[in-house]
Amino acid sequence: ILLTSEFFNNDFKEFDKDIIFITTHLTHPQTIKNLKHNNRNFMLAYRGSEIAKYLKIFKYGELSEGHSVANVAYGLAVFLRHKNIIFIGQDLAYGEDGFSHTKDYQNLDKHEGHYQRDFGNFRALAYGGKGFVESSFIWNLFRSFLEKRIHEANQL
Known part of the structure; x- marks a missing residue:
């Protein structure tokens, strides 16, 4: 939603230097604009949706399902085989x-x-x-x- 795009409308300079922001392909377009505006490294990740299944868009895999940021982040950490989360x-x-x-x-x-x-x-x-x-x-x-x-x- 547009409201949460504002979380990325700032510049933390060195703090963000080595961070890669991961957002889903369904994020609000303003989020992407804010990430680009502040020169942040980011990637769009597929998160299961019916339209993507219908279109058979699975080339790059997908994030695990989850209804909160924590659930998606945990799924990614498990996929990357992290043990201490x-x-x-x-x-x-x-x-x-x-x-x-x-x-x-x-x-x-x-x-x-x-x-x-x-x-x-x-x-x-x-x-x-x-x-x-x-x-x-x-x-x-x-x-x-x-x-x-x-x-x-x-x-x-």
Whole structure:
């Protein structure tokens, strides 16, 4: 979506120097414009879709399915045979203040009201097993699917 294209509308200079950004072929065109504008290295990766299957576009393979960035990233890490995979920033819970993101998050206003809607319906064990945190229906699906994929990969 256009809103998330803004995450790439900045220039971190040396920090981005050796990073290759991977985005799906379904990304918003503004994302590509922002990546190019800031001279970032990137690649478009196929992520299963019905139209691509119909057109038989499989020449370069595909990223694993997933309904969140973490699921796709995990699939890529497993495909590359990485063993020690660390997720940074993949928090699928509301903070004690009821917010889903930090106060300086540029799209915080787009998330208003979600906490109240989901409060008390989707609780998950907190990090370190100490207490519980509030989550949302969608985040709970993301987490459950990711946990399932991690379990399946560990069975191989």
